[in-house]
Amino acid sequence: MARFVDADRDTPYLLPPSVSDWLPQDHLARFVVEIVERLDLSELVGQYAGRGSAAHHPSVLVGLLIYGYATGTFSSRKIERATHDSVAFRFIAANTHPDHDTLASFRRRFLPRIEALFVQVLLIAREMNCLKLGTIALDGTKIAANASRHSALSWKHALKIEAQLRQEVKALTARAEAADQTPVGDGLDIPAEIARREQRLLALEAAKAVIEARAQDRFEAEQRVHEEKMARRQALREAGKTPGGKDPRPPEPGPRDGDQVNLTDEDSRIMPRSGGGFDQSYNAQAAVDAATMLVVATHLTQAPNDKQQIAPALQGLADLPQALGTPANLLADTGYFSAANVTACEAAGIEPMIAMGRQGHHPPVFERFAADTAPPDTDDPVIRMAHRLTTRAGRALYGLRKQTVEPVFGIIKQAMGWRRLSMRGLDAASGEWTLVTLAWNVKRLNVLRRA
Secondary structure, eight states: OOOOOOOOSSSSSSOOOOOGGGGTTTTTTHHHHHHHHSOHHHHHHTTTTSSSOOOOOOOHHHHHHHHHTTTTOHHHHHHHHHHHHHHHHHTTTTOOOOOOOHHHHOOOHGGHHHHHHHHHHHHHHHTTOOOOOEEEEEEEEEEOSEEEEEEEEEHHHHHHHHHHHHHHHHHHHHHTTTTSSSOOOOTTOHHHHHHHHHHHHHHHHHHHHHHHHHHHHHHHHHHHHHHHHHHHHHHHHHHHOSSSOOOOOOOOOSOTTTOEEOOOOTTTTTEEEETTEEEEEEEEEEEEEEEEETTTEEEEEEOOOOOOOOHHHHHHHHHHGGOOOOOOOEEOOOOOOOHHHHHHHHTTTTEEEEEESOOSSSHHHHHHHHHOOOOOOOOOOHHHHHHHHSSSHHHHHHHHHHHHHHHHIIIIIISOOOOOOOOOOOHHHHHHHHHHHHHHHHHHHHHHOOO
């Protein structure tokens, strides 16, 4: 006769149950609580005035958000539900149940202060002997914004819709003036229709103002580049040399037909996605320590190109506490290469290893094992870096890039399931990206400490 484990749901507990007894000792939820208890949350606690009903302590809400993002639960409603359904969430919440409004407002209110907690976690990793900055790999990934690309309004379409609305307002006004002689159609409320169109015209004016401001910024940047090119060509002429080709055409001011703004999240931008097509996105940057795969610096940008992201990354690394050490190398793909970026790395005391072009697969065997050539006798940082990339040690070092930063993006998007921002606006989106990488660091640190 078969024997089964008794499943009795009716007999009451002989002793009060403890939530702590229901989790394995090495469970991630326990580690999240340990980390949060070591964080300095005094700045968050000080924001509470002490009036009204008792509030949930920031340590509980921070713990729920970190564990939620680390395990793929990003919605405040799902986190609230999980405090009832999940033993791990119930353990972090200490058997309380913050509602979704509390969680959402806390996340929205304190996202700007997440960066300080991000650095504190790195310091804790240092205290645990799990982190010492050395080789850093930098890369970016496109993250879908909380906005549809179909909500984007182009300059050309805005002008077309504006002309149509003004024409309709004019026609409706004429119909209203002639209402005594010509009957108005059933259900047609002329004042309401005019008000609706005037409201849309106001929204169009605001959208056009954003497009015009962006066009002016672009024109000023293009004008500076044009003036630099013309100055170089003039210097050649003064030296008795003839510049090659025709003089570059000066940039044209004003918006272009394709310039657009998203009506849901105007800070987001249309960006190409891998595999083809375009999405309304942000470009999320992460600097990852090669030895531990911990993210040590982050920023979010509206630029789809990575060329201008070395300077913000270097600044983020420079702002880290001295106790974490100083990075020795910076690895980046060819999208980051420029002479200015190589010079900036050396000026920061970091040896750049930035690919200068696409590298082919399966190089010839004799090329792989060829002896290193002598270092060039030059002060040009680009030439020196190009030589380092051809050496055996340089190739091995640069080879760490793919196995360092790309798995982090892959795990965040696939295992943790975070592929789309919940927050709108550049500042809020930047805060959420920092929260995501903070959750990744805690998740990764839990693995490192067991190893």
